[in-house]
Amino acid sequence: MKKISILLLALMGVIVSCDNKDELDAVQEEQKSMNKEYLGTMTVTFQSTDYDTDSVRISLTPNVAGDSVSIAFYQVKFVPQMPVKVDITVPGIAVSKTGQGTELMCDESIPLSAGGPTERYKVTAFQGQIIGDSISFSLNFGTYPTSYHGKLSEK
């Protein structure tokens, strides 16, 4: 009897661990599906003029829970007059599945740039979506209304 009990416990352990592994695999699969790079056009509105920048590379990195992503913009200028290009990362963009794809949403986020948080470019009103291999979103970088439309790129 004692031996049977031990076998049952061991079996239960295997079943429980299989459940946990499945969950973990699902999260990792979700993270993997979100961990992508896109190339596209960024449009920044400055003093009522739209400035387009082509071939702007962004990458999406999901958090551990898989319920939000960070979006990193690489070597971007908000306006042509800006003397430097910067890498800027917007953390905490909530993701949720919809019938058509994935919805991206964030009311407020302090982006990271030049080694730390950059209050000046506080992100507000972020909303967008991923449908198939396309991504599009809009946001305010500080006082700069910005939008982005891109296609999936090989990472």
Next chain:
Amino acid sequence: MGTFAPAMTAVLLISFLTVGTPLVDSLFQLPQVSITALKEQVPAERIAGAVSTIREESIKRDGIYRPNSLSQKIPGLHIPDYGASLTSTVYLRGLGSRMENPVMGLYIDGIPVLDKNMYDFDWEGIASVSMLRGPQGTLYGRNSMGGVLSLGTLSPASDAAPTFNLEYGTANTVRAGASFIIGSNALSSTYGHTDGYYLNTFKNSKCDPYNGLSLRWKWERHSGDRLIMSNLLMANVSREGGFAYGQWKDDTQYPVSYNDESGYSRLSLIDGYTLKYNGKSITTQAAASVQILADDMHMDQDYTSRSVFTLQQRQNSGAATVELSMRKSDTQSVWQPQTGVFSFFKRNHLDAPVTFKRDGIESLILDNANSHIPSSMGYLDISDTEMPVNSCFYIDTWNAAVYHESVFDIDRWMFTAGIRLDYEGGKMDYDCLARLHYRFVPNMSGYKELSIPYTGTLSHSSLEVIPKLSVLFKATDRVTFYTTLSKGFRAGGFNTQIFSDILQNRTMNAVMSDLGVYLDRPSVSVMAHNTEYDPETAWNVELGTRVRKGTFNAAFALYRIDVQNQQLTVFPPGMSTGRMMTNAGKSLSKGVETELGWHNDRFRSQFAWSWCDARFVRFNDGNNDYSGNRIPYIPEHTLNVSAGYSLKFKDKTVDLDVTFGGAGPFNWDESGTRQEPFRIRTGGRVALVGSGWEIYVRGENLTNAKGNAFYFKSVGNEFFAATKPRIIMTGITIKL
């Protein structure tokens, strides 16, 4: 040049051919040296090229104790006296540059001195000085494209009496030397000291004191009539200040004023063994040497009272050379061939850290970086008070050459044809590291450490073919004419100085990349492989004549030198504060050289003059095109006129000598915006000479004429080195 040079040339030519002074002895006669210092098969007076010799008594009388003192005494030779003992910048026939390899080869008793840092040493015990002007690549190989200076040391086989010399003078300068022969050994030693001539106003102390000791020991043994063995050991140890550079703003020259340590220490050792066997038909000479150099240079590289940046350059190098040559023993035969092989290997470990101090971090790095960052974003800060940029190099250089030269002596004609194949290879391992702690304000709350390593290996090699053709015609017993076509080359190498600049730029790029901030300008394109440069070559066409009549000697030479692949300093592409050596240009030097000398038992006179027009044929430094402009630092004229008279009394003599010399005008930069006029400096000597003793007073720059020996730009500032002030020395020489 105007009408000065042609008129002078014409007068001198006429004077050569019409002179009729009585025959006495020859200016070309050398003191007794048993191992031939020059490689040529024929005596100096029969070489088809420009040769200058300085007599032993002139070495003493003119105070020629260092190579710098030869300037102007040999036409076209200019070795400005500035910096420190490692500087030894040589300009000759429009060739030469401040950096890297020299254009003049130095041989001591037939042993080549490989490192320019060892060129400047005390000449006590030097018995003969010969200078071959113009490219001498066929027999002498690398770094002899401007000429070769060949020194012969005191031979134990000579009958020279033991000599002691003591001098004291301006700036508490002391020079004590001794030379004597014991059996098969000739020994020379010198101690030198000076408090220095230039005041560093920031430290209120002299910035160029010097203490040095040199020893020379030559052993020589004659075995029968045929075999001569000789060993020469030279050791020099010195510690000095230096780099007496003041700032030049607008038209005002400010005194030397820098705050960081500057100076130079050196230990050099050369041991050369020579063996000469005079066989019945073939004479064989073998020479091998070991050369060791350990030196350490510190430099306040901003030369100001601010703590901007310093440079240390510490070298430990060892080299070995070997040469074997064979020639016909019968020097009277029509065909006199000479064939030789030469090889050397040199290893140099060079540590050259540049340390950016607080002022430099702020002005050269932070201000530069922050000027490109919008203030609204924030600013970059570095917490370090000192930021070292360490550069460590292991440089190996090797060379193998084979040469042949045949002289055909047919009646009044002498034809020379030669060729040399010279292979040289080099390898450099570089290991550089910069480290700093930075913070981007206000984004980053604390400082972050960042290390930027830069390591790798470079190698290069080259093969030079160096031919030579010459014809000498002996018109009479007194007059010879010659023409020569010769080639020389200056070895290629690695431009180590630019590495600190590369590291500085890489550091800033690394910081910016780490921050994710990209400056809107071209990225740095200078990398390690850009620091290699190839050999510079020069073709020389020369026409000359020599006249000997008794003690009257005259020599006149016209030359044209075309320089290819000229090693020049340029502004590297991209963002950089430094300059680097590269094969950027072509140049052409045309010139005239004249020497006259005459003496009898009371009167002596010497005249040496040169005119040189050295211009870039093609040179763009990355910012400007200087094609057609004069090459900087090259004097248009060099002049030395000296005369002396001996008043003879019963058993004593009073010697009176006076010298006028100068060089110029120069362009100090490629554009010619800064120039140095021709300036005359006056020297003189009064001596009371008895039997076996001499008391004298000698002076240099007696009129205390002002002038500049050097000029350069560093980080946008202009600097100059003033020529030495009036120097008066009094001394005594005793010959036992």
